[in-house]
Amino acid sequence: MSETVIGDAVQQGRETLDFSAYRALVSQSVVPLELFSNTPDTFRGHLEGGGSGDIHILHIRADQHAVNRSHALISRDSSKYYKFSLVLEGNGLIIQEGRETPLGAGDMAIYDTDRPYSLVFDETVRMGIVMFPKELIELPVEAVMDLTARRFSGDEGIGAIVKPYLTELVAQSDNLDGHVARRLARSAVDLVGTLLEEHASARRPARGHDATTRRVLDYIDDNLCSPDLGPAQIAAAHYISVRHLHSLFSEHGTSVSTMIRTRRLERAYDELVSPTYADRSVSAIAMANGFVDPAHFSRTFRSRYGIPPSALRPSQK
Numbered sequence: 001m002s003e004t005v006i007g008d009a010v011q012q013g014r015e016t017l018d019f020s021a022y023r024a025l026v027s028q029s030v031v032p033l034e035l036f037s038n039t040p041d042t043f044r045g046h047l048e049g050g051g052s053g054d055i056h057i058l059h060i061r062a063d064q065h066a067v068n069r070s071h072a073l074i075s076r077d078s079s080k081y082y083k084f085s086l087v088l089e090g091n092g093l094i095i096q097e098g099r100e101t102p103l104g105a106g107d108m109a110i111y112d113t114d115r116p117y118s119l120v121f122d123e124t125v126r127m128g129i130v131m132f133p134k135e136l137i138e139l140p141v142e143a144v145m146d147l148t149a150r151r152f153s154g155d156e157g158i159g160a161i162v163k164p165y166l167t168e169l170v171a172q173s174d175n176l177d178g179h180v181a182r183r184l185a186r187s188a189v190d191l192v193g194t195l196l197e198e199h200a201s202a203r204r205p206a207r208g209h210d211a212t213t214r215r216v217l218d219y220i221d222d223n224l225c226s227p228d229l230g231p232a233q234i235a236a237a238h239y240i241s242v243r244h245l246h247s248l249f250s251e252h253g254t255s256v257s258t259m260i261r262t263r264r265l266e267r268a269y270d271e272l273v274s275p276t277y278a279d280r281s282v283s284a285i286a287m288a289n290g291f292v293d294p295a296h297f298s299r300t301f302r303s304r305y306g307i308p309p310s311a312l313r314p315s316q317k
Contacts, residue, residue, distance in 0.1 A: 019043035022062065030058065030131060031081065031113045032073045037065040050173035052182035053269045053305050055136075055189055057173040058129040061089075066120045074114060080253075081113045082144070083131045084192045086154070086166045090125035094118075096149035106163060108152040110196065112145065128170030132189050134253060135262045138217060139193070141253035143200040150199075158195045165191055179273045186270070212238065213248050217259075224264050227292045231256045264289045265304055268297070272312040282309045 017025060022045035023035040029047060037043045045062035085094075086108045094101050094109050096117035103109055111117045114134070137144060154163030169188055176184060219237060223229050234256065235245045249256050268289045271277040277285060283294040286309070291297035301309045 016044050016046050031069065031079050032077050034068040034070060034073070035065055039064060048174045050176045050181055051185045052273065054133050055185040056131040057169060057185060057188070058131065059170045059173055060129065061126040063124050064122055066118065068118045069113060069116055071116055074116065079113060080134050081131050082110055082134055082137060083113060083129055084108065084110045086128045086163060088126045088128060088167065090121060090123050092125055093120040094149045097145060099149040101149050101151050103151060106154040108154055108159065108162065109149060111148050117149070128166050130166065130188050130192060135259060136189050137193050137196060139196055139200055140251040142251065144196060147196055147199055152195060152199065158198045162191045162195050179275060182270060182273050212240070216245070216248065220260055220263060224267060224290050225288055227290050229260055229290060261300065264291065265301060268301065268309070269305065269312070272309055
């Protein structure tokens with residue numbers, strides 16, 4: 001889902017909305033969802049947000065309602081996001097992978113938009129949501145799947161760090177833009193990833209190839225500038241076969257080439273919005289991140305973020 005679509009939708013949601021308008025807005029600004037309410041005639045909802053690129057921060061306040069992400073909706077929408085929610089006020093129920101978990105104020109949970117889920121709120125609820133591409137979490141798909149629709153406490157462990165950060169980020173999300181929004185949104189995803197790693201390690205024993213995957217990802221990050229970076233080079237550098245390398249990324253629900261492209265685009269986005277790189281051309285930033293054809297970079301960038309890379313230059317803000 002592009003930055004442009006979400007930005008336009010959230011702009012419409014700053015006013016308090018009736019049920020029909022809120023239902024349309026939510027499906028437009030997150031992923032397509034079915035919404036239900038026992039009191040549609042009196043329902044009121046409010047949505048605002050910010051973020052940067054493909055990371056979105058949403059602040060929602062809504063009366064009693066339920067949402068459902070069905071197989072049918074998933075089949076019509078290719079967005080592959082994780083949504084991480086923090087309940088700020090009220091109570092709710094999250095359902096995914098056969099788990100039904102009550103959530104209260106201060107509780108957090110993650111869910112996968114590529115698999116069916118439901119959220120049920122029997123009273124007015126206020127919550128913050130961080131929505132981001134699945135590739136940004138460096139855990140195997142199976143590990144995250146085991147954590148969806150589970151309660152994470154905001155009062156202990158890493159959760160006690162994540163909760164206040166997200167609370168303040170959500171409160172300020174409507175006022176953030178550019179480089180600052182990008183840095184804070186990326187930090188939010190990193191914190192969520194750390195929280196998930198903490199819980200994943202407690203639920204499953206460490207495996208030898210987890211360390212290999214970590215080294216491979218670090219190697220990719222260190223060599224993004226090389227246009228020749230690819231499976232053969234990466235496998236040789238780690239003394240593993242190309243087949244084994246592909247199997248490591250298959251566990252993460254992605255491919256080697258997709259991961260390289262994603263990390264290149266993410267880094268290019270960071271540099272495009274950063275004042276530090278304001279004197280560099282779009283083409284120079286593209287080439288510094290391993291893209292050899294500026295036109296291809298522009299098309300790939302726009303396909304992911306919904307805007308051309310030139311639109312992010314600080315001089316145009």
